[in-house]
Amino acid sequence: MSGLYIHIPFCSSKCAYCGFYSVPSMKRKGEFLDVLKHEIVSRRAYLQGEKVETVYFGGGTPSLLKVEELETILKNLHDHFEIDPEAEITLEANPDTLSLDYLVGLRSMGVNRLSIGIQSFFDNDLTYLSRRHDSRHARQCVGWAREAGFDNITIDLIYGLPTSDAEQWSRNLDCFFELGLPHLSAYALTLEPNSILTKQIDLGKTSPVNEEDAVRDYGILCQKMAQQGFQHYEISNFCKPGMHSRHNASYWFGTPYAGFGPSAHSYDGKSRQWNVSSLEQYVGNGERNPEGLTDRKGGKTENGKLFEKEILTLEQRYDEYVMLRLRTMWGIDLKYLKSAMGERFSEHCERQAQPLIAQGRLSQRQGILFLNDEQMLFADGIAEELFW
Ligand code: SF4
Structure with a gap:
């Protein structure tokens, strides 16, 4: 049993709180897809023939890629790994990139689990987080996803926001319940080093974050989710019985997985490795060698490779x-x-x-x-x- 993770490093713009690796430009998409294709081929033996039970397109914003581009990546994975016909195939999507046609395309190319980055059903929260969608569009996306044939849908929400209070957070959760979805990931707003939000707060340009608000909201979250029959299966994750994320659970169970794309991590049971968090270095004249990708033109990591590796004691x-x-x-x-x-x-x-x-x-x-x-x-x- 094993998993595959593909990091799509593009976003339409950078959200203020973001701590993930992504770039707000699609300029190097063609080169990225080319190198990604090669990385998949060159690391086909990484999982030593283990059957793949989960595939996860994360980012960044995977839904910025066209359906045909995602389909080509998935086909490449099928060509080089043994993927179970019943595999869970998840794609992270942002509401501003979705339409009914696009979702129909995703469903028919084999994506069977959709993770939508809604973050809040209140527009004042979304403005604070500098998200590109509004709450009306977020709800519309869930409706389209259902129409397109998705029943395994999860959304992300963020709590502990200075633009919200206990009542608003509670109403946010009610909006989630009204949609009748089987899974929720809820995260406390954290101040990532070097994020736009951290800088704005340091300069006094926006409201600071109060840790006590997060503790209060977490209490509301745990209570309301239990009342609605959700299992609290991980700090930030809640599901109806049997609907947990099989991909994320495999991280907690120590299942081997191979990660592709800038900043992606991999684990083979004995060692961890992680690709460089730089699209420039990832695509920059990548030269293939049996261990993966090395960089010819500078921008090298310390050991001259595009990934670091650690054998775990x-x-x-x-x-x-x-x-x-x-x-x-x-x-x-x-x-x-x-x-x-x-x-x-x-x-x-x-x-x-x-x-x-x-x-x-x-x-x-x-x-x-x-x-x-x-x-x-x-x-x-x-x-x-x-x-x-
Ligand atoms: S969409 Fe997600 S990955 Fe992209 S900038 Fe916003 S939080 Fe970060």
């Missing part, structure tokens, strides 16, 4: 397992730790967990360590206390 794999699984409803399985990594790791984890359990920050049931709903927002800090 057992201790690093333990830390990753703890960090990733603590964020999920599946929790840390002490029996798995013992069998896969050894007794010293399961014992260390259990020992470190005791004070956290006593403080009510962690629970243990049948050999599994979980975070309670309201503690999920603090998962990273709690995980650090369990690290090796």
